[in-house]
């Protein structure tokens with residue numbers, strides 16, 4: 001079945017040994033994301049500087065392998081990038097899941113391409129996009145700490 | 147038991163090689179149920195209770211026959227059986243009609259932390275609107291409700307007790323009769339959520355001491371969209387209607403209206419007659435198999451499953467260690483693997499189990515888990531199902547890189 005191709009080394013690596021799980025210093029943005037169907041909850045912290053560059057980011061909270069690995073891969077992609085670029089990657093990721101993104105575009109997602117076939121398992125789409133949705137809300141809404 | 151003789155009665159198993167172990171969510175339907183619903187539409191379809199011609203009379207008869215079948219199943223009178231969409235609607239009917247009318251500020255509603263959200267949120271609504279207070283019984287981890295809990299929380303102020311007969315997570319049967327006796331002594335009415343019990347246990351509303359009892363047809367092998375509320379006649383009589391409209395009145399003038407007799411007072415609008423007719427076929431099927439047989443199959447398979455699962459040190463089963471106290475429901479966790487991943491990976495081998503909080507978030511918190519995987523068995527499961535699940539467990543850890 002298609003979904004089982006998602007489970008594999010890349011996903012396991014990010015799930016078992018996430019690079020960005022933890023806390024960062026002086027985050028400028030903090031937001032909780034919740035997946036109502038399973039109760040899983042994550043918190044993302046980002047530090048965005050005056051030039052709109054995402055200097056650093058991290059996440060905490062628990063969830064399934066798909067949601068944990070997805071948010072870790074996402075942080076890999078957006079740290080060091082400008083806000084607009086992160087939002088663009090969000091569009092590409094969502095487009096990929098809907099099956100609307102072109103091959104070339106999808107390549108920009110690097111490891112996060114493992115979620116390409118998640119649409120075959122609609123119940124898990126929410127897990128894969130949890131981190132991405134939360135990030136978009138943070139950068140779009142310009143939330144600030146406290 | 148090597149071959150399950152009932153399995154062949156279910157087309158979904160003839161048409162696919164599913165290892166379906168999610169019957170607590172919804173049961174599979176036997177041929178006879180599917181045929182009954184089809185038969186209704188093909189040979190007796192008209193709006194029941196309305197037409198004065200033969201076809202409508204047949205539809206009405208089919209619908210009322212179904213009501214008699216339900217009343218026979220649970221030891222009630224037909225006029226005490228109200229058809230709804232599902233257990234959730236049945237419980238809401240009691241909350242809106244009985245709860246909002248007869249509960250007042252300072253009254254107490256007693257329920258448990260192990261309830262399905264459907265038997266929890268309606269009572270919170272009643273409390274918010276009337277000023278009553280909801281109190282929660284806290285069971286031990288295996289689901290046991292201790293006498294001391296009951297004695298402390300059931301007081302002279304308790305006006306309504308809402309209790310699940312069988313937990314959809316732990317599978318344990320609650321001592322409804324004992325709780326009902328105590329509740330009746332203090333003058334409270336007892337609402338029983340029987341969604342998980344009627345499919346598995348012989349249920350008699352009088353033996354249980356239930357004043358209201360709710361269940362869904364679809365967990366009983368009946369069609370989707372048909373559910374049942376039993377209510378004690380004297381209570382139903384004094385309750386106001388839940389929904390208002392056609393078919394639930396005696397007469398309407400511009401000055402006022404009088405309500406129809408029971409049970410029609412609570413069945414506003416066009417009813418799901420085909421669904422009811424299908425439910426009747428499900429009850430007949432259930433009776434042909436017999437609760438004793440169901441019990442035997444479930445206990446044997448649950449025992450097998452729990453024996454194997456407990457051999458894996460990284461698997462943890464929720465609830466009692468005694469398989470006969472699970473009613474076919476086995477909730478479990480695997481160290482290092484999120485339940486959603488368990489379910490998805492098992493799906494790769496055609497094994498269907500549910501994962502999540504099972505609409506019982508407060509219970510999850512009480513048990514100290516975020517969610518669980520749940521295998522739930524019914525009369526059509528066989529040893530092959532249990533073997534497939536058991537053998538797939540080590541592979542789950544492997545796929546996850548553990």
Ligand SMILES: Cc1ncc(COP(=O)(O)O)c(C=O)c1O
Nearest residue numbers: 232233234262264314341342362
């Ligand atoms: C214990 C319990 N109560 C109530 C319900 C609600 O049933 P339904 O969704 O059919 O209304 C369920 C099933 O999900 C259940 O397991």
